[in-house]
Every structure is written in C-alpha cells, then in structure tokens.
Amino acid sequence: MSHQLxxxxxxxxxxxxxxxxxSYCYVSGLRDCNVKNRMQPEILKAVIDFFCHDQDDVEFxxxxxxxxxxxxxxxxxxxxxxxxxxxxxxxIENFIQTNATLLTTEWIRLFAGNNFLVGVxxxxxxxxxxxxxxxxDKKGSYDDVMEGINLLRNExxxxxxICGISAINHEFPREIFNFFLEKGMKKLKFARVKDTGxxxxxxxxxxxxxxxxxxxxxxxxxxxxADDQEVEIRDIQSVVDLMLGGNKxxxxxxxxxxxxxxxxxxxxxxxxxxxxxxxxxxFGSILDEPAIVRSNSNLRIFQETIRKRRSYCHNCNWxxxxxxxxxxxxxxxxxxxxxxxxACKNRKRYFEHISTKIRSYGLM
Ligand code: SF4
Ligand code: SF4
Numbered sequence: 193m194s195h196q197l198x199x200x201x202x203x204x205x206x207x208x209x210x211x212x213x214x215s216y217c218y219v220s221g222l223r224d225c226n227v228k229n230r231m232q233p234e235i236l237k238a239v240i241d242f243f244c245h246d247q248d249d250v251e252f253x254x255x256x257x258x259x260x261x262x263x264x265x266x267x268x269x270x271x272x273x274x275x276x277x278x279x280x281x282x283x284i285e286n287f288i289q290t291n292a293t294l295l296t297t298e299w300i301r302l303f304a305g306n307n308f309l310v311g312v313x314x315x316x317x318x319x320x321x322x323x324x325x326x327x328x329d330k331k332g333s334y335d336d337v338m339e340g341i342n343l344l345r346n347e348x349x350x351x352x353x354i355c356g357i358s359a360i361n362h363e364f365p366r367e368i369f370n371f372f373l374e375k376g377m378k379k380l381k382f383a384r385v386k387d388t389g390x391x392x393x394x395x396x397x398x399x400x401x402x403x404x405x406x407x408x409x410x411x412x413x414x415x416x417x418a419d420d421q422e423v424e425i426r427d428i429q430s431v432v433d434l435m436l437g438g439n440k441x442x443x444x445x446x447x448x449x450x451x452x453x454x455x456x457x458x459x460x461x462x463x464x465x466x467x468x469x470x471x472x473x474x475f476g477s478i479l480d481e482p483a484i485v486r487s488n489s490n491l492r493i494f495q496e497t498i499r500k501r502r503s504y505c506h507n508c509n510w511x512x513x514x515x516x517x518x519x520x521x522x523x524x525x526x527x528x529x530x531x532x533x534x535a536c537k538n539r540k541r542y543f544e545h546i547s548t549k550i551r552s553y554g555l556m
Contacts (some may be wrong), residue, residue, distance in 0.1 A: 194318070194450055196448060196450065197450050197451065197486045197495070197497035198450070198451070198453045198461065198475065198482075198485055198486055198491070199243070199247060199404075199451045200244075200251055200253065200451050200452045201239060201243050201252060201253065201451070201454075201455050202253045202255050202260070202452060202453065202454045202455070202456075202464065202465045203231075203239060203252060203253065203254050203255065203259075203419070203455045203463075204231050204253065204255055204256060204257060204455065204456050204457060205230065205231040205236070205256075205259055205266055206229070206231070206256060206257050206258070206259065206261045206262050206457060207229055207257055207282070207456055207457050208256070209230075209239055209256070209257040209258065209261050209294065210256055210257040210258040210261070210291070210296060210314045211258050211261065211291075212258065212291050212293065212325060212326065212327055212328075212333055213294055213327060213328040213396055214324055214325045214326065215323075215324045215326070215394075216324055216356065216358055216385045216394050216397040216398070217221040217394075223528070229264060229456075229457040229458055230266075230457055231262065231266070231457040231458075231459075233269060234430035235457070235458065235459040235478060235479075236266070236270060236273065236305075237268060237273055238419070238459060238479055239310065239455055239459070239478050240252075240270065240274055240275075240277070240437050240479045242276070242464075242478050242482055242485075244277035244282050244284070244328060245482060246482060247282070248281070248282055248283060248481060249275075249282070249283045249284075249285075250282060250284050250285070251269075251284075251285045251286075251287065252274075252284065252285070252286050252287070252291070253288075253289070253456075254267075254286065254288040255288075255289050255382045255465060255488060256286070256289070256290075256292060258291055258293075258294065259289070259290060260288075260290055260294040260295070260299065261287055261294070262297060264299065264302055264527075267302060267303075267306075267308075268302065270286075271286075271302075271306045272327045274286075275303060275390065276487040280468055285307070285309070286306065286307070286308040286309070287308070287309050287310075287311065287351065287454075288308055288309075288310050288311070288313060289310075289311045289312075289313065290305070290310060290311070290313070290339065290340075290355065291312070291313050291325070291333065291338045291340075292312040292313075292314075292336070292339075292340030292344070293303075293311065293333050293336040293337055293340060294312075294340075295339075296343075296345065297343070297344050297486055300343050300344065300346075300347050302348070303344075303349050303507065304347040304348075304349050309347075309348060309351035310344050310350060310351055310485075311352055311353070311354060311381075312336075312337065312340065312341055312344070312350070312352075312353055312354070313325065313353070313354050313355075313543055314334075314341070314353045314355060314377075315355055315356050315360075315361060316336075316355055316361050316364070316367070316368040316371050316372070316491075317367060317368070317371045318332065318334040318335075320360050320368070321334045322334045322360060323360050324339070324356070324360055325356075335394035336507045339466075341377075342540055351379065352377065352378075352379025352380060352381065352424075353372065353377050353379070353380055354381045354382075354383055355372075355380060355381070355382050355383070356380050356385050357381075357383065357384055357385060357399065357404060357407055358385035358397040358398070359385075359396065359398070359399055362403050362404065362406075362407045363398050363540070365407050365410035365411050365414060366414060368411075368436060369411055369414040369415075369418075373418065373420070373423070375409070378420070378424060378480060379424045379426075380424070380425045380426070380547065381425070381426040381427065382407070382408065382411065382427065384399060384404040385397050385398050385399060386398050386521065388468060390420070398532070401461065401522070401535050401538040402534065402538055403535050404538075405538040405542050406440070407429075408427065408542060409541075409542060409545050410471070410550070411425060411428070412425075412428050412545065412546055414550070415428055416549060416553075418437050426442055427442055427444070428546070430442045430444075430445050431445070431513060431542075431543065431546055432546065432550065434551060435515045435543075435546065435547055435556060436550075436555065436556065443464070443518075444518045445515070446513070446515075446516035446519060447462070447498065447502055447516065447536075448498075449464055449498055449518075449519040449520075450491065450494060450495045450498065452465075453475060454467075454469075455468070455478055457504045459468045459477050459478035459479055460474065460478075461474070461475045461476050461477060461478060461485060462474055462475065463519075463520075464520065465496065465517075466518065466520040466521070467519075467520045467526075472526050473490065473491075473494065473526070474490060475488045475490055475491045475506070476488045483506070493527075494519075494526075497519075497527055497529070498516070498519055500529045501515075501516035501519075501523070501529055501531070502515050502516050503515070504529050504530060504531075505531070507539075509540075510539065510540055510543045513543060514539055514543070516531060517531065517535065517536075517539055521534030521535065522536065522539075523535075
C-alpha cells in the first residue's frame, strides 16, 4: 500500500545548523533563532518506521542546514534501521544534499557502501560561488567543495549539482553552462534565489521571475546547442518530456505538493522544504500515527487549495505541464487560488519558448 500524502520525507537532522554562512541562506532566520537541535535516535527510528511502515518504495532525502553535521554515527544508525525494513522487502533509496566541504574518505565509504546518492550545492565558477557560498569569516568555499566533489566522483556517488541563481550570476548563463560542461558535471538543477523576507543579504541577492526565466531560456538554448545526451537539466528535462508525451517530472510539474514533508530534528512535520516553517504548514509529529498526520486539518486545507488552484487554471494551454506550478512560489498567500500575474506570464513564456524550439526541430 502506498499513500500519496506525506510520502516523501525531507529530513533535517540538524535543522538549520550549517558550517557555512551563505549570504542568501533561506534558513538564516531559523539559525538566528538558535534552532540548533540534533535529531535523537528515538526520533530517527520513528522517522524511518513512519515512512517504511506502509510504503514499499521509500526515498529518504537528507537535507539541512548541512546534514553532514549530524555525524557519521547518525547515518550509520539510519542505515541499520532501514536494514530492518529492507529485510521485509522494502526498497529504500537515500539522497543527501550537502555543501560537500566536510566530506572525508570515511563519509565516502559510508555513502558508497550504502548506495547514497549525493547532490552538491555549487553556484558555478569560483568567482560567482565564492561571492555567496562562504564561511563565516567570509572565505569562499569553492576549493573545498571541488575537493568534496572529486571524492564523490571517484566512488561514482555524485548525484549532480544544485546551482543557486541570484543577482550575482543570473546574467551569465553561458559562463555557468560552459563551466559545468568543462568540469564534466552534467546533471544540473538550477534554483532561483527568492526574497523570503528573512534577514541577511537575501533581498539584495534575490532575482525576479522574469530574470530567472530569462536565465532558464538561455540555458535551454545552450542545452539544445550543446546536443549532448548526457546533459540533464532537471527542470528542462521534465518540461520537454511532458511536451513529448512522457511523464518524467520534477515535483513542480506533478501537482502533488502534499506528498512532500519536511521533518525537523524534534520530529515535527511541516510542508515541503521550500515553505517557511510556519504554523499554517505544520502537519503534526512523526511520533503520531501516520493516519492521524494524513488527516491533519492543515494538510487537508493545503490539499484543497492545491486542488482549487489546479482547477482554476484548467483552461490554460500549459495546464498539462504546469498545473498551477509550485505551491510555494507564484501565489500571494498560502490560501490564494489565483496565480500572481508575473509568475504565470513567465511560466507561459518559458513553455512557449521551449515548445517553439522543439517544433522547429521537428520533435513535436
Ligand atoms: S511546494 Fe514547490 S518545491 Fe515544494 S513540492 Fe510543491 S512544487 Fe515542489
Ligand atoms: S501557466 Fe499560469 S494559468 Fe497556466 S497552468 Fe500555470 S499558473 Fe496556471
């Protein structure tokens, strides 16, 4: 049996704790509030049991802050707890997203030995990356990140890059694209730095939907031009696949945001990681019965909003791809049904550009 609601956990074993101090960090607000707990073994066991109990295939996504700060023993324990469920026939996968600066041969041995796939945050060439992804003494992290990536690649467990697109680098799609290809990093995901209203430099680094769409359109053209089957840009791949009748998709094109949940160190369950940690997206505790969490009133209201958004957009030509888009982006409030004009216009522009190009290549 498998549930759609709350079925993919994004686990923050150390909440927002991080060894870097990136200028645009969207959890900086939490860090300032000293939310620096560490997940205790009984909570870890409850997390693993909660998600393995009634699903045959489970993806655990380990996130932060910096999830390696939980320590080697934490993940050894996680693997042991998962083993019990594997013995019962469950298929379990582990994905971890790290800044890669703390990776050592011990970590690589643990991850490689247990089939973890490791994604790394890297904002392109050193001159861009080091302006934003820095230690608290302002030293850039690029050299350490590249060392970490090399260790991962040597073991074949490097799962590509998430590259933040901010005011620093959005005007340089060609430089960024060429950099990744030259380094042989062909599995890429881009993420817009948004103004979350948190403290720090977030507002000055945030870019608008129009700026981000310009960037992504340029990346799409470069991707076509490169004609390299190995280059996989997650968002573009999903859109193209959906246009060609397939169903490979990023969460943003599934219309199923209720599947994703963020689990904090104390076992509290909130909406997907792209939402701020607010009461409106608090869905319960990992110590509760799964059935109770899945019938939580906030979760029901959230699901109903998503449904209304989907039906509001029903007549749009791009509904079969977009379905109203990301639930945390492009709406004025959590309960808004109508998408913001700016977000919607840019989505349409992006889809139209891709579809025109694909048609001109005779693929559609
Ligand atoms: S809210 Fe956005 S990022 Fe989160 S699951 Fe939904 S589409 Fe994905
Ligand atoms: S492009 Fe705009 S109208 Fe169309 S489905 Fe997406 S959000 Fe809705």
